Amino acid sequence: MEKEIISDFPGFRALELNDKETLQPYFRQLQPEISDRCFTNLFIWQEFYDIQIGQFKGNICLFSNNNTTPEKEFFFPPLGQSNVLETLDDCFDFMSYRDIQPIIRRASExxxxxxxxxxxxYVAKEDLNISDYIYRAEDMINLRGRRYNGQRNFIKRFKQNYSNHSTEFLNRENIPECIRFNDEWLESKLLTLSRKLDIYSDPPPDAVVFLKAEVETAKKILLNFEKLDLTGLAVRIGGGIRAFTVGQRLNNRTALIHIEKSDHNYLGLSQFLSQIFCEQAWADCEYINRMEDLGIESLRKAKLSLGPHHMAKKYNISLRQPD
Structure with missing residues (x-):
């Protein structure tokens, strides 16, 4: 009997905050190493990727439904342990039926x-651009050795130049100020970009699109901070918040850093923010996941300079082509 082709979005709908309760047991059982297997990450990027949720053969399936580029139309690997290959078959049939290049992206090793x-x-191919950088928490806290000379020097200069700084964990009282700083950070970045390209062109440059999306995800994190069970830290200088960061437990041994925003007018602030957050919030973790570099050379260089312990590899899964 011929397999019934799945029609257009049977039972699919947009991922929403209430789905956290359904998905969390899957993630707890998985103890994931990669940032994509985290409800917060899926939720804050839902609008950018138009992430839809459905169920095939008892497994949870998440579909990126943004058809602006082929790279944004794909399934994430199904969540669940039963009939996984059959579920993959359904996912690929679904995409073929919709004339989408059939592919599963962001699969863990x-x-x-x-x-x-x-x-x-099926065949899996590693995608280096989206593999996560995993660091030892001890290294990120203590910054020992020659590798971290630059980090230590920046932090030392920051403390010397801005002795009026203070840190505080995020809460409902200071989150509104973080949101205002997030908007201010965007304006500063757009001003810098405007010196290099036309930020008002139609369609807007990719750099502008992604920058605005990044700021919107940060705002979404802040607005849903308590409901997402997150931990965050802010740095005040002279009374005003000039940097903040947000993270959470990814698994029993690893913390995941979702966002870091700092005012680059303060030399050493970004380095101080990264170190102090690990020290104050994640000292009991073994590892820190600082996510991918997206193939951006400057970001890759910066992440490599911090000496990752290892990479959490991610793969794209496609149909095996005949020899």
Whole structure:
């Protein structure tokens, strides 16, 4: 009997905050290493990717439905442990039916090893641009050794130049000020970009689109901070918030840093923010996940300079082509 083709979005709808309760047990069981297996990350990027949620054969399926570029139309690996290969078949049939290039993106190495080793229908290819950088928490806190000379010097200069700084954990009282600073940070970045390109062109440059999306995700995190069970830290200088960061536990051993925003007019502030957040919030963790570099050379260089302990690899899964 021929398999019934899945029609246009049967049972799919936009991912929403209330889905956290449904998805959290899956993530707790997974103990994920990659940032994509985290409800907060999916939720804050929902609008940018138009992430939809549905269920195939008892597994949770998440679909990026943004058709602006082929890279934004894909399934995430299904959540669940039963009938996984059959669920993959359904996902690929769904995409083929909609004339979308069939692909699963952002699969963890564990998923590939667990589900794709003993089959010949699918092939997995590592995507270096989206693999996560994993650091030892001890290194990020103590900054020992020659590798971290630059980091230590920036932090020392910051403390010397701005002795009137203070830190505080995020809460409902200071979050509104963080939101205002987030908007101010965007205006500053757009002003810098305007010196290099036309930020008002139609369509807008990719750099502008992604910058605005990044700021919107930060705002979404702040507006839903308590409901997402997050931890954050702000740095005040002269009474005003000039930097903030937000993270959470990704698994029993690892903290995930979602966002860091700092005023670059204060030399050493960004380095201080990164170090003090790890020290004050994540000293009991073994690792810190600082996410991917997106193939941006300057970002890759900066992340590599911090000496990652290892990379959490991610893979794209596609149909195996005949020889």
């Amino acid at each position: 564990k998923f590939v090893q667990t589900h794709l080793n003993n089959q010949n229908r």
